[in-house]
Amino acid sequence: MKLETCAYSGYKIHPGHGKRVIRSDGKVQIFLSAKCQKGSGLKRNPRDVPWTVLYRRKHKKGIHADEGQQKKRVKRTVHATSRPVADMTVEALLAQRNQKPEFRKQQREAAIKAAKEAVRAKKEETKRKAVKLTKAAQQPKVKTSKQPKAPKAQVAVKR
Known part of the structure; x- marks a missing residue:
């Protein structure tokens, strides 16, 4: 139309x-x-x-009346605020942000070393358990002789 x-x-x-x-x-x-x-x-x-x-x-x-003039534009301002994220406080976040790269590298290497130690310790533990099991299997078991059971008395049953 x-x-x-x-x-x-x-x-x-x-x-x-x-x-x-x-x-x-x-x-x-x-x-x-x-x-x-x-x-x-x-x-x-x-x-x-x-x-x-x-x-x-x-x-x-x-x-x-208001055709000639435009509406005043509202200027939007962005307020930067720092908030805690997840479990970390603002101070913890700032401290982590301000760390030196060398310090981070040392922390990373220490964490890797600790993880490797944990894996090594776990392997050793499993080896110890395996050795104990093999030793236990190698020892001969002493059989205790049981006395033979007396035969059951047979009772004649009339038919």
């Missing part, structure tokens, strides 16, 4: 309304009503006719 605008009043013209006038120079003018057409024919300036859009714009009436 295409809306046209009136050549005189500036109002919107919906389909099926208004009148098209073609001037002798070939310009097409669309008028909303006979009132608009008559005002244009009498060569009245639409800026001087109080009910037209042009008049209302010129004299800053209604919604046209």
Whole structure:
């Protein structure tokens, strides 16, 4: 649905309304009503006719009052705040940020060394357990002789 605008009043013209006038120079003018057409024919300036859009714009009436000026833009400011992250406090975060690379390297090497020691200790523990099991398996088990059970007395059953 295409809306046209009136050549005189500036109002919107919906389909099926208004009148098209073609001037002798070939310009097409669309008028909303006979009132608009008559005002244009009498060569009245639409800026001087109080009910037209042009008049209302010129004299800053209604919604046209604030058309010329833009809304004030609100400047958004970013406030940088430091907050604790996860389990670390702000002081701990700052301390970690200010560490020297050499100190970090030493910490990393110490952690690697501790992890390797833990793995080595675990291996040794498993070896000790394996040795104990093999020694236990090698020792011959002394069998204790059991006394033979006395045979059960057979009782004759009558049939």
